Amino acid sequence: MKKIVLAIIGLALASCGAEPIIYENESVGYAQGSTYQIKYITESQQDWTAQFDSIFEYIDQSMSTYMDESLISLINSGDTLVEVDHLFMEVLKRSSEISKESDGLFDVTVGPLVELWGFGKTKNIDIDSSKVDSAKSLIGYKQISVQNNSVKVPQGFKIDFNSIAQGYTVDVVARFLEDNGVNQYMVEVGGEVRAKGKNSKDHYWKIGVDKPADEIDPEDRFQMIVELRDKSLATSGNYRKYWVDSETGIKYAHTIDPKTGFPARNQLLSVSIIADKCIDADAYATTCMVMGMQAAQSYIEGKDGVEAYFISTDENGDWKVNFTKGFEAFILN
Numbered sequence: 001m002k003k004i005v006l007a008i009i010g011l012a013l014a015s016c017g018a019e020p021i022i023y024e025n026e027s028v029g030y031a032q033g034s035t036y037q038i039k040y041i042t043e044s045q046q047d048w049t050a051q052f053d054s055i056f057e058y059i060d061q062s063m064s065t066y067m068d069e070s071l072i073s074l075i076n077s078g079d080t081l082v083e084v085d086h087l088f089m090e091v092l093k094r095s096s097e098i099s100k101e102s103d104g105l106f107d108v109t110v111g112p113l114v115e116l117w118g119f120g121k122t123k124n125i126d127i128d129s130s131k132v133d134s135a136k137s138l139i140g141y142k143q144i145s146v147q148n149n150s151v152k153v154p155q156g157f158k159i160d161f162n163s164i165a166q167g168y169t170v171d172v173v174a175r176f177l178e179d180n181g182v183n184q185y186m187v188e189v190g191g192e193v194r195a196k197g198k199n200s201k202d203h204y205w206k207i208g209v210d211k212p213a214d215e216i217d218p219e220d221r222f223q224m225i226v227e228l229r230d231k232s233l234a235t236s237g238n239y240r241k242y243w244v245d246s247e248t249g250i251k252y253a254h255t256i257d258p259k260t261g262f263p264a265r266n267q268l269l270s271v272s273i274i275a276d277k278c279i280d281a282d283a284y285a286t287t288c289m290v291m292g293m294q295a296a297q298s299y300i301e302g303k304d305g306v307e308a309y310f311i312s313t314d315e316n317g318d319w320k321v322n323f324t325k326g327f328e329a330f331i332l333n
Helices: 049-063 071-076 086-101 111-116 129-136 165-179 278-291 293-301 325-330
Strands: 007-009 021-031 034-042 145-147 150-152 185-189 192-196 205-210 222-228 232-237 242-244 251-253 268-275 307-313 319-323
Touching: 034 049, 034 165, 049 071, 049 086, 049 165, 086 150, 086 165, 086 278, 111 129, 165 185, 165 192, 165 232, 165 278, 192 205, 192 222, 192 278, 205 232, 222 232, 222 268, 222 325, 232 278, 268 278, 268 293, 268 325, 278 293, 278 307, 293 307, 307 325, 319 325
Parallel strands: none
Antiparallel strands: 007 205, 021 034, 034 185, 145 150, 185 192, 192 232, 205 222, 232 268, 242 251, 268 307, 307 319
16 A cells, blocks of 8 residues: 655754764665655764665565565465565564454455455456455455464465555664664654654654645645654555546545455545554554544544544535544644
C-alpha cells in the first residue's frame, strides 16, 4: 500500500566543530518503491549510507512481492515450506496478532484481491462478482502454516506485507541506530516516521501531514504539523491511489476489505496513527481505513499508547476531523 508522503519540518545542519552535528542521509531514489530520509545526530560524521542500503536490500529480499526470488515470492509460489529469516517471522507474528484483534479486517493474505482490483503488479481490471468470490476463497490469514522457521500457504494464496513492511523497516533502521549509540534521530520510509530525542536545535522533531487532497498544493499543503516525542507516525488514505469506473462513475480505492472482497467504502479519507512502534502505526492505519470512522475510533481508543487523527466526509462532502483525546497533545498548529 502506498502511503501519504509526510514532510519533515524545520531541520537544519548544525555547525561543525566540537558541537554535536546532525549528519543527514537523504535519498530521493527508491527504497521499497518509495523515498526514504534518515537524520541523526552524532559527535562525529558517521556515514551509514551503505548499512542503510543493506537493510533495505535485506528486507526486500525477504518481503518484496516485486522480487521473484524473495522469500515471500517463493512462499507465494504455493504449498511449499520455505525457510524464512527472523525479520520475516517478526512481521508475520505481528500481522497475525493484529489480524486476530481486528477480527480479520487486517489480513496479509489479501494479495489476490489487491491484484484483482488493479492495485498490484498487474493493472488489468476485469471484475465481476464470480471473480470476487473466487479471489475471496483464497483469503484468510489462518491458512498460513508455520513450522519452526518455515512458512507456507495453500496454492493460490498470496502473502502481501505492503500494509506493514514499511513501518517495520523504519523500526529496523531505528534499532540499528540505537545499537550504534544514536539516541537522537528521525527515520522516514515512504511516509512512515519514527523519531527519538531532539534535533540539532534542541527541538522535538516536527512532521507535516498532508491534507487528503488529490493533488498537493505547495502553498497550503499540510493538514497539521505534529511534534513527535519518542513516537512513530503513519498515515493511510484512499484519495490518491484509486481508479474510476468509466461506465458507472464509481471510485474504487486501494484499501481492500477482506470480508467483502471489495475496496472499503466508507467516509474516511485518511487516518494518522501515533504509536511507540512504526510497525503498529502502519498496520493500525490500514485497519482503521477498512473499519470506517466510528468503529475505528472505538478500536483505537481501546488501545494503550495509541492515538489517532481521522479525516472523513459528511453527507455534503465536507471534511470532518475527529481525533482521540491523546492525539491533541502532539498537534502544533
